Amino acid sequence: MNMSNNGKRSVGVKEIARRANVSIGTVDRVLHNRGGVSEKTKEKIIAVIKELNYQPNILARRLASGRTIHLFTLIPAVSDETDYWDVPLQGIIQAENEIKLYDVKVSKFFFDMNDRKSFVERYQQILQEEQIDGVLLAPAFIEEAIAFTNVCQQRNIPFVFINSDIPNQKSLCYFGPDLFYSGYSVAHLVRYLTSENDKILVMNISKDVASDHHILRKEEGFRKYFIEKQISQTIITKNLTQTDYDSVKAGLDEVLQQYPDIRLVFVTNSRVSLVAQYFESKGKGNILLVGYDFITRNIEYLNKEIIDFLICEKPQEQAYRGVKALYHYIMFEENIEKDFYMPIDIIHKGNQKFYRN
Numbered sequence: 001m002n003m004s005n006n007g008k009r010s011v012g013v014k015e016i017a018r019r020a021n022v023s024i025g026t027v028d029r030v031l032h033n034r035g036g037v038s039e040k041t042k043e044k045i046i047a048v049i050k051e052l053n054y055q056p057n058i059l060a061r062r063l064a065s066g067r068t069i070h071l072f073t074l075i076p077a078v079s080d081e082t083d084y085w086d087v088p089l090q091g092i093i094q095a096e097n098e099i100k101l102y103d104v105k106v107s108k109f110f111f112d113m114n115d116r117k118s119f120v121e122r123y124q125q126i127l128q129e130e131q132i133d134g135v136l137l138a139p140a141f142i143e144e145a146i147a148f149t150n151v152c153q154q155r156n157i158p159f160v161f162i163n164s165d166i167p168n169q170k171s172l173c174y175f176g177p178d179l180f181y182s183g184y185s186v187a188h189l190v191r192y193l194t195s196e197n198d199k200i201l202v203m204n205i206s207k208d209v210a211s212d213h214h215i216l217r218k219e220e221g222f223r224k225y226f227i228e229k230q231i232s233q234t235i236i237t238k239n240l241t242q243t244d245y246d247s248v249k250a251g252l253d254e255v256l257q258q259y260p261d262i263r264l265v266f267v268t269n270s271r272v273s274l275v276a277q278y279f280e281s282k283g284k285g286n287i288l289l290v291g292y293d294f295i296t297r298n299i300e301y302l303n304k305e306i307i308d309f310l311i312c313e314k315p316q317e318q319a320y321r322g323v324k325a326l327y328h329y330i331m332f333e334e335n336i337e338k339d340f341y342m343p344i345d346i347i348h349k350g351n352q353k354f355y356r357n
Helices: 013-020 024-031 039-052 058-065 086-102 116-127 142-154 179-193 213-228 245-258 272-282 296-303 315-332
Strands: 069-076 104-111 134-137 159-162 173-176 199-205 234-240 262-267 288-292 309-312 339-341 345-347
Touching: 013 024, 013 039, 024 039, 069 086, 069 116, 069 315, 086 104, 086 315, 104 116, 104 315, 116 142, 134 142, 134 315, 159 315, 173 315, 179 213, 179 262, 179 288, 179 309, 199 213, 199 245, 213 234, 234 245, 245 272, 262 272, 272 288, 272 296, 296 309
Parallel strands: 069 104, 069 134, 134 159, 159 173, 173 339, 199 234, 199 262, 262 288, 288 309
Antiparallel strands: 309 345
């Protein structure tokens, strides 16, 4: 005997047909809106469906249709500067392996994090596909991501954001950190590590700092904490739009010469390893270093105690949940929670060996 979640006997098309005194084929036509049924008979069948609280087996119906669901992902490629994006990729692959048996295909596209043009080229390739059932996207370039998702909205293609959100873009859902409170939480940590007389350096290392919503929102939250707590601590911002090591080295030389008494450096993304490399070669002194992301190079510097704390937001889970949300929405017509914020984890040398991304 089949039982539903509330313990009642599950109801099938055969039982509906018996109670409505019609054929199974007639019930099937009503369920699938195929017409050919009188209004009176249709009303009788619908009444029985409501009375029995009938829930069709959507999965079986999808599989019987023989139609493959085609999902697309668009995230940055792994680069020499950071292997961060290999972690979300593993989440995509994990989800893909779980759902491919149900006639779901996942096509993966990658763009250069430092090149807007490559992002546009990749999303245009996706839009040329004949069948697009859903898209998972890391919206690194805001204007271009808006242009892409506007087309998705026009075509009724559901899309999911990971890593960074774009407000008011009508995404199916967002999986990632609350960027503002991520920065705010770092400030709370920093408050315990420094005194009011200490200077703090915030480093934004990105090719396009001015439009990088991900890091700017973190800095906004970081600074808001000190304003709310009425702490008049000196916070200096250094924006570096050249992301190679030599450029980071030159930028740090300049700012540390101007402010030799900086007590703590906060790097707003995974490129904290570039700053750690600088301190390894120059000597760190009593400067504390805080940055983002539990990736190989960062962990190495964490274990050397050059990086003091890493802020981690489970990027593999973001991508895994994003793909699965698209699958459940398309396959089962499930309502999806609009915002699913990742925990903000603080990792140091003492607890890093127990952490999983």
